[in-house]
Amino acid sequence: GAVVSQHPSRVICKSGTSVKIECRSLDFQATTMFWYRQFPKQSLMLMATSNEGSKATYEQGVEKDKFLINHASLTLSTLTVTSAHPEDSSFYICSAIIAGIPNQPQHFGDGTRLSIL
């Protein structure tokens, strides 16, 4: 149980393109999802916390107009990288927690490898 699906797994696109990444909880409801960015051989860096039905909370230094987050249902959050540039190339990972359960691990998707040419 507690499966999180992330799509697409890999994106290669031209500079200036906007890219949307989907994160779905397949077998549970997730009021809260998290978006991370990970550079090679580094740890996960939290970008934002996505709450169903409300605005996302962004970490310091993360541009909310650059990384648009929408969490319109209890099973889907999307991250849109707007006008992507080569420096946005990275591994983006989402996670979700089951609604109403304290002290639980985050359940992760398998990430999206974004390459901007």
Added chain:
Amino acid sequence: GESVGLHLPTLSVQEGDNSIINCAYSNSASDYFIWYKQESGKGPQFIIDIRSNMDKRQGQRVTVLLNKTVKHLSLQIAATQPGDSAVYFCAENRAGGTSYGKLTFGQGTILTVHP
């Protein structure tokens, strides 16, 4: 915090040996800790967790030890196998506040198991 520019610590072991991966955490208010395994090109996979009211928890081939006095967490893997090769991250959750469910990840350790 960020680990930009730093190389991940590495641990190399022989198949069948026991592995110990260590993690220091900084927030004494953290009350829940998790170990994750991340294979190349994949998302982190849950291994084991422990609450702050415990100092030891065992799973299948894995044991997590928590020392709150020195803010130290360790993951012990028994009879390490080549399939255990991955990057291992500890993560902590701070109690209360507005950061429900939010985790802070450690730097990570690369485990390489040689046949």
